[in-house]
Amino acid sequence: MKAILDSGQIEQILQDLTSHIILDCCQTSSDTPPRLDIAVIGIRSRGEVLAQRLSSRLSRKLGKDVPCGTLDITLYRDDLNSPHGTAQPQVRTTEIGFDIDDKIIILIDDVLYTGRSARAAMDALIDLGRPKAIKLAVLVDRLGRELPIQADYAGYKTDAAPDKLVQVSLVESDGKDEVVIE
Amino acid sequence: MALKRKSKQFKWHRKHLLGLRELSAEEITYILDTAKGFEQISTRSVKKAPPLRGKVVVNLFFEDSTRTRNSFALAASRLSADVIEFTKKASSVSKGETLLDTARNLEAMGIDIIVIRHSAGGAPRLLSRNINACVVNAGDGFCEHPTQGLLDVYTIRKIKGTLEGLKIAIVGDITHSRVARSDMWAMTKLGAEVIFVGPPTLIPAQVSRLPVKVSYSLDEVIEKVDVINMLRIQFERLGGNPFPSIREYSHYFGLTVERMKRAKPDILVMHPGPINRGLEMESEVADGDNSVILQQVANGLAVRMAVLFLVNQAAAQKS
Numbered sequence: 435m436k437a438i439l440d441s442g443q444i445e446q447i448l449q450d451l452t453s454h455i456i457l458d459c460c461q462t463s464s465d466t467p468p469r470l471d472i473a474v475i476g477i478r479s480r481g482e483v484l485a486q487r488l489s490s491r492l493s494r495k496l497g498k499d500v501p502c503g504t505l506d507i508t509l510y511r512d513d514l515n516s517p518h519g520t521a522q523p524q525v526r527t528t529e530i531g532f533d534i535d536d537k538i539i540i541l542i543d544d545v546l547y548t549g550r551s552a553r554a555a556m557d558a559l560i561d562l563g564r565p566k567a568i569k570l571a572v573l574v575d576r577l578g579r580e581l582p583i584q585a586d587y588a589g590y591k592t593d594a595a596p597d598k599l600v601q602v603s604l605v606e607s608d609g610k611d612e613v614v615i616e
Numbered sequence: 617m618a619l620k621r622k623s624k625q626f627k628w629h630r631k632h633l634l635g636l637r638e639l640s641a642e643e644i645t646y647i648l649d650t651a652k653g654f655e656q657i658s659t660r661s662v663k664k665a666p667p668l669r670g671k672v673v674v675n676l677f678f679e680d681s682t683r684t685r686n687s688f689a690l691a692a693s694r695l696s697a698d699v700i701e702f703t704k705k706a707s708s709v710s711k712g713e714t715l716l717d718t719a720r721n722l723e724a725m726g727i728d729i730i731v732i733r734h735s736a737g738g739a740p741r742l743l744s745r746n747i748n749a750c751v752v753n754a755g756d757g758f759c760e761h762p763t764q765g766l767l768d769v770y771t772i773r774k775i776k777g778t779l780e781g782l783k784i785a786i787v788g789d790i791t792h793s794r795v796a797r798s799d800m801w802a803m804t805k806l807g808a809e810v811i812f813v814g815p816p817t818l819i820p821a822q823v824s825r826l827p828v829k830v831s832y833s834l835d836e837v838i839e840k841v842d843v844i845n846m847l848r849i850q851f852e853r854l855g856g857n858p859f860p861s862i863r864e865y866s867h868y869f870g871l872t873v874e875r876m877k878r879a880k881p882d883i884l885v886m887h888p889g890p891i892n893r894g895l896e897m898e899s900e901v902a903d904g905d906n907s908v909i910l911q912q913v914a915n916g917l918a919v920r921m922a923v924l925f926l927v928n929q930a931a932a933q934k935s
Contacts, residue, residue, distance in 0.1 A: 506653055509665040509695075509925075515932045522627050522929060524646075525653035525922070561662040 439590055441611035444573065444604075447589035448484075451571055452491040454587050459538050459569070460496060471566070472538040473501040477555050478526055480544035481505075483606045484573060488542055503530030505541075510554035534563040540587075544602040546572040549583035574613060576600055631930040632744040632751040633923050635760035636801040644802055648770050651915075651922035657694055658917060667925055668697035671728040676702045676719070677754070678709070678734045683889055683913060684754050684763070688731045691920035700727065715739060716746055723747050728931070729924060732756075750927040758794055763923055764888055765798030767916040769806055771908055772843055774915065775884060780807035785837050787813040787869060788847030788896055791820045792854070795888045796847060800828055811837055814869060817858040834869050839878050845886040846871050846896045862895060871897045876906070884908050 439447070459472050474492065476485025482504040489502035506526040508514075514523075541555055552570055559568060575588035578596060594600055594615045603612045626646055636644065657665050673692040677685055685701075692699045702722070709718060719730060729750040732740050737757030744751040755761040772779055784803055790796045790812045800810050810828045812819055823830055831837050838844070849865065859865040871885065885897075885907045893899045902909060 508653070509667045514667050514929065515670075517933055522625070522933065524625070525650045525925065527653050528656055557666075561665065562660050 435614050435616040437612060437614050438592060438600075439574075439613035441605075443590075444611045444613070447573060448487055448491060451488060451587050451589065452495060455488075455492065455540060455569070455571070456495055458586075459540075471536065472540060473503065473532060473534065474540045474542060475503045475505050475530060475534075475559070477541065477543040477551060478504055478506045479607060480602050480604060481542050483604045484542045484544060486606070488540065488571070501532040503532065504528065505530065505555055505558055507551060507554040507558050510558045512550055512554065528558070528562075530562060534559065534565045536564070536566045539565040539568045540571050541568055542571045544572070544604075545574045545576055545600050546570070546583075546585050546588070547576045547578050547600070549579045549581035552583045553581050573602060574600055628926045629930050631927050631934060632740070633762055633927055634740050634744060634751065634753050636762045636765045636798050636805070637760065639801075639805070641805045641807075644766070644769070644805055647766055647919070647922055647926065648773060650926060651766075651770055651918045654918040654921040654925070655915075657921070658914070664694055664696055666696045668692065668695040668728075668928055671697040671928060672700060672726060673697045673729045673731060673924065674700045674702055674722050674727050675754075676722070676730050676732045678704045678715075678732075678739075679755065681733055681754070683916070684733065684761075687913070687916045688752075688754060688763075688920050688924075691917055691924055692729075692731075694917075695921055695924060697729070697924070715742070719743050719747050719749075723749050729927060750931050752923060752927060755794055758792055758797070760798045760801075761794040761888075762798050763916065763920050764795050765802040766923070767912055767919040768795075768799050768845065768886060768888075769802045770919050771886070771912050771915050772803075772808075772884060773806075774911075775908065776842065778807070779803060782808040782842040783811065783840055784808050784843040784845065785811045785813050785831075785834075785841045786845045786847065787834060787871070789818045789849055789854070789858075790814050790823070790847070791818050792850050793847050795845075799845060800826060804828070808843075811841070813837055815859050815865070834871075834875065835878075838875050839880070841883065842880060843884045843886065844871065844879070845888070848888065848890060849892055849895055866895055870895065871901050873898055873900050876901055876904070879906075882906075886912060889913070 474485045474489040476482040485502050489500045492500040506528045508523045508525045569586040571587040572585045573589045575585050575591045577593040598615050601614050603610050605611050689699050731752045731754050733754040734756050737759035739756050740751050740753040753762050786796045803810050804827045812828050813831045813834050883906050887909045
């Protein structure tokens with residue numbers, strides 16, 4: 435087991451992600467009004483926690499409320515009817531209390547690996563409305579994509595071997611902030 | 617997919633839903649929790665999700681039904697399955713084909729889930745033992761109507777938070793009611809106390825073997841209960857003269873505005889439908905503030921989606 439991120443580093447990454455997103459999505463120029471219509475949506479379950487942290491950081495920096503929601507992607511997974519599916523995924527609720535139409539949606543998850551969760555999440559989002567854009571933000575960007583999907587904002591990059599597990603713990607759900615490879 | 621915690625997780629393993637009697641409290645709770653995730657599908661812009669894409673669901677109904685049949689059909693199509701509607705009258709059953717032959721022929725066409733309603737108790741179980749498709753009981757004889765039981769406890773749990781410690785009266789023709797039986801199993805397993813209320817002629821003889829109390833007087837229980845479920849008088853099943861007249865039944869066992877004045881202010885009034893207005897329930901009560909009858913119907917859709925999803929999951933992992 436090898437620790438790759440501690441709580442200080444996780445905080446730093448979130449801070450960098452916040453500045454990046456603001457630079458990218460919310461720049462004001464003289465002739466256009468500020469493009470501030472962004473919202474953060476986290477993929478259950480670690481993404482949910484990250485989304486809350488990111489949206490409060492964005493809200494603070496921008497001086498306005500950035501809405502935050504949670505997306506359950508179980509019904510959109512591509513391994514539902516596969517007999518090899520290891521764990522049986524439990525369906526949970528999607529909680530997005532705002533209209534996603536015409537918003538820039540920052541989709542956030544803990545780890546981007548195969549890209550299959552991100553694919554499922556995008557399909558799930560499109561069934562909820564038509565956002566202006568979907569941007570993908572992740573805490574850990576792990577080598578091993580199986581679909582043509584890349585993160586727009588990535589924190590830590592790792593090339594952990596396929597037999598390893600990248601485990602993200604967060605205070606709100608696991609009691610501590612830490613990322614380990616085991 | 618995203619990493620998974622190696623926590624001990626409950627696993628649903630039934631590819632058939634035949635009744636609630638055989639389910640544990642944990643299994644019932646799991647269905648209810650799963651159903652919560654399906655509720656929002658019906659409220660968003662695209663009222664469809666893909667988990668049963670490419671699957672075929674057959675509605676095999678040997679008895680009439682509006683609510684249940686349409687609810688299953690809609691639940692299946694919201695999960696992207698294809699739905700085949702089978703009716704007894706328009707089929708070869710009227711030419712003498714047996715239940716198993718009918719089902720086997722349907723199965724040969726490559727169907728995945730059979731939703732069956734039949735007047736013979738045990739028909740769904742018979743099917744489940746003889747075919748490979750998933751079987752979901754949509755009502756068999758006087759035995760069970762599991763998805764109605766599930767949507768009833770789902771509705772109660774959603775409003776009251778829990779069933780633990782609640783007193784629930786089920787009123788009317790208990791003998792001929794599969795809803796009463798499925799309700800009883802689900803409610804008692806989740807910790808509620810169930811009282812069957814009706815005239816002695818409509819309470820089954822072996823009731824002492826069931827986990828319920830019995831009362832022959834609605835006036836006796838109306839003040840005590842948190843939930844009251846009024847069953848429909850099923851004229852099509854009543855033989856003989858179980859009560860002297862409809863007026864007399866209504867007088868003693870109807871839920872009237874007068875009786876409601878003595879009930880707890882937050883009592884939930886339920887009915888599995890279709891209502892005989894003015895008989896088991898006055899219209900003012902059916903449409904009143906305590907009535908959750910239409911919420912039952914809405915919740916039924918989410919519960920049926922959850923059931924179809926879960927049996928298909930269990931089948932996928934067994935194959």
